[in-house]
Amino acid sequence: LESSVHTPSTTHPAQSTMKLQLAVAASLAGASSAFTAHRAGNRASTRPVSVRMDLRGPHHPPSSGFYPFAPSAPSSTRLSAGNFDDEGAKNVEASDGSSGIRQLLGVKGASGTDNIWKIRLQLTKPVTWVPLVWGVMCGAAASGNYHWIWNPFDPNDRDVLLGLEDTAKGLTAMVLSGPFLTGYCQTCNDWYDRDIDAINEPYRPIPSGAISGPEVIAQIWVLLLAGLGTSLALDKWCGHEFPTVFAISVFGAFISYIYSAPPLKLKQNGWAGNFALGASYISLPWWCGQAVFGTLDRPVYFVLPILYSIAGLGIAIVNDFKSIEGDREMGLQSLPVAFGIDTAKYICAGSVTLTQLGVAAYLLSIGEPAYAAGLLALILPQVFFQATLLLPDPVANDVKYQASAQPFLVFGILLTGLCVGHHDFGALA
Numbered sequence: 001l002e003s004s005v006h007t008p009s010t011t012h013p014a015q016s017t018m019k020l021q022l023a024v025a026a027s028l029a030g031a032s033s034a035f036t037a038h039r040a041g042n043r044a045s046t047r048p049v050s051v052r053m054d055l056r057g058p059h060h061p062p063s064s065g066f067y068p069f070a071p072s073a074p075s076s077t078r079l080s081a082g083n084f085d086d087e088g089a090k091n092v093e094a095s096d097g098s099s100g101i102r103q104l105l106g107v108k109g110a111s112g113t114d115n116i117w118k119i120r121l122q123l124t125k126p127v128t129w130v131p132l133v134w135g136v137m138c139g140a141a142a143s144g145n146y147h148w149i150w151n152p153f154d155p156n157d158r159d160v161l162l163g164l165e166d167t168a169k170g171l172t173a174m175v176l177s178g179p180f181l182t183g184y185c186q187t188c189n190d191w192y193d194r195d196i197d198a199i200n201e202p203y204r205p206i207p208s209g210a211i212s213g214p215e216v217i218a219q220i221w222v223l224l225l226a227g228l229g230t231s232l233a234l235d236k237w238c239g240h241e242f243p244t245v246f247a248i249s250v251f252g253a254f255i256s257y258i259y260s261a262p263p264l265k266l267k268q269n270g271w272a273g274n275f276a277l278g279a280s281y282i283s284l285p286w287w288c289g290q291a292v293f294g295t296l297d298r299p300v301y302f303v304l305p306i307l308y309s310i311a312g313l314g315i316a317i318v319n320d321f322k323s324i325e326g327d328r329e330m331g332l333q334s335l336p337v338a339f340g341i342d343t344a345k346y347i348c349a350g351s352v353t354l355t356q357l358g359v360a361a362y363l364l365s366i367g368e369p370a371y372a373a374g375l376l377a378l379i380l381p382q383v384f385f386q387a388t389l390l391l392p393d394p395v396a397n398d399v400k401y402q403a404s405a406q407p408f409l410v411f412g413i414l415l416t417g418l419c420v421g422h423h424d425f426g427a428l429a
Contacts, residue, residue, distance in 0.1 A: 068261065069191065069217045112203075119205045120219055123190055124183030131410070132177040132285045138414050139289025140170055142301065144421030146293050166293065172234060173245075173292045177285045180227035181249060185256040185280070187220050192260040196330075224253055234292055244291040252284045270320070270335035271313075278312020282413065298425060304362070307355045308413055314351035315409075317344055318402055321394040345394045349386045353379065356412060363419055371419035378412040381405065 093112075094102055113119060140146040148154075149163030157163075190197065190206055198207040205211045231249035238245070258264040259276050267273040283305035290296060320327065320334040321341060327334045336344040356379050364372035385405040389397040 068257070069188070069220050114210075116211065116215075119211050123187045123205055123211070123216070123219065124179065124223070125186040126179075128186060129178030129182050131281045132182050133174045134410055134414070135282055135285025136170065136173045136177050136289035136292075138417035139286040139291070140173075140293050141289075141414060141417035142286065142304075142420040143290045143292075143294025144423075146170070146421075169234070169237065169292050170289070172230065172237075173288055176227055176230045176234065176245075176249065177288055180223050180230060181252060181256070184220060184223035184227060184253065185260075187216065187223060188256060189260040191216050191220065192262075192265075227253070238292055240291075244296065245288055248284060248287050248291065252280060255280060255284075268332050270317075270333050270338055274313040274316035274320075274335065275309065277316040278309035278314075279306070282308045282312050286413075286417070300362075300420065300425075304359060304416060304420065307359055308416075311352045311355045311409065314348040315402070315406065317348040317351075318390070318394065318398050320344070321398055324395075341394065345391055348394070349390055352409070353383055353386070356382075356409070359412075359416055363416070366423060366425075368419050368423060371415060374415050375412050378408045378415065381408045 147159060147162045147166045148157055149160055149167060151157035151163075190204065194206045197204045202208060206213075206216060228246065228249055231246040232243060234245045235243040255266075255276055259266045259273065259280075266276050286305040286308075287296060287301075290301060296302070317335050320336050321344070324334065324336045324341065327337045335347060338344075339347065356375065360372045360375040360379065363375060382405045385401055389401040389404065394401070
């Protein structure tokens with residue numbers, strides 16, 4: 001498989017490597033790197049250089065792939081040189097001793113490796129599994145039917161065997177949402193971004209040739225089928241007459257595919273792409289966790305996660321600010337490109353804050369003032385960081401804002417799940 005791409009001749013100093021702690025903090029806060037396109041941030045010059053990329057490796061014959069993940073035809077895409085330095089685009093290993101961990105987590109500053117299993121793990125970006133695992137926890141809390149192994153706060157919830165079974169179900173749902181389906185999404189995204197990565201991040205496993213095209217396609221299928229098989233097993237384990245977890249998994253896999261793959265490629269549209277990110281991080285794992293331990297038989301179980309997914313749309317916009325010039329050059333209609341930075345930053349802040357205020361108002365309306373007050377207390381720090389970091393300079397402060405504000409958002413989601421799980425909806429009838 002050969003890909004002809006154009007790269008500008010102008011080079012720029014590489015940006016400083018991000019601290020591992022900030023990367024992990026951002027992911028814990030629901031950072032939307034799961035499907036984020038690898039975009040450059042500087043305007044391209046006009047003199048192209050042809051780059052040829054062979055993903056087969058010396059021992060792999062040409063392959064047509066396995067539809068729908070077959071190799072695409074050679075492409076010609078004008079890209080910018082945001083990550084290039086005077087020696088070309090190279091991955092600068094972290095100097096703080098964390099390069100090995102970074103390699104396993106799939107973040108920048110990673111060390112190189114020839115171990116195929118470490119490379120496969122890197123493709124799945126384990127650092128992005130955490131928000132999905134958190135979403136499963138929120139769904140389990142919202143079900144009101146998760147049992148502890150030994151609950152110190154409730155003497156009626158100390159059935160050890162039932163608690164062990166629920167723990168096993170929860171861990172299985174987390175593996176489904178994290179390693180299997182998020183791993184599938186990330187590998188699929190890297191596959192369809194391989195031309196862009198050949199310019200911006202040529203050290204990544206696919207464009208560097210560390211793993212061949214057929215091996216990547218095989219990994220996509222293995223992770224997808226493992227995830228779907230696990231979802232069916234969970235449905236059987238939970239005694240579902242309708243395979244709810246399987247249906248959620250199929251829908252999530254489909255959204256992941258059309259996010260990255262042509263012809264739809266949702267990531268090219270700011271509204272559709274960013275909402276797909278928010279829903280994938282919040283709604284889908286919430287519904288999975290709630291379906292495993294309870295039911296999805298009330299509209300509120302759909303409305304609340306969707307509202308938080310709108311907040312997730314705002315989170316995804318934060319990732320677009322630093323890429324506005326590259327997006328404009330490549331014709332990607334991110335919201336900062338479509339509306340400009342000044343308008344987009346208010347769309348970002350508004351979608352995050354107003355949706356949470358709406359959720360707090362709903363909790364108050366159903367007679368849960370304590371939970372509503374707790375959620376409001378978690379919203380106020382987010383507003384502070386929007387006023388001090390996001391609105392003054394969203395480009396320079398994107399990482400600081402996400403690391404500072406998003407922990408309050410994700411704990412607010414869990415608080416909402418706990419409220420829903422403990423509320424007696426039958427009393428309203």
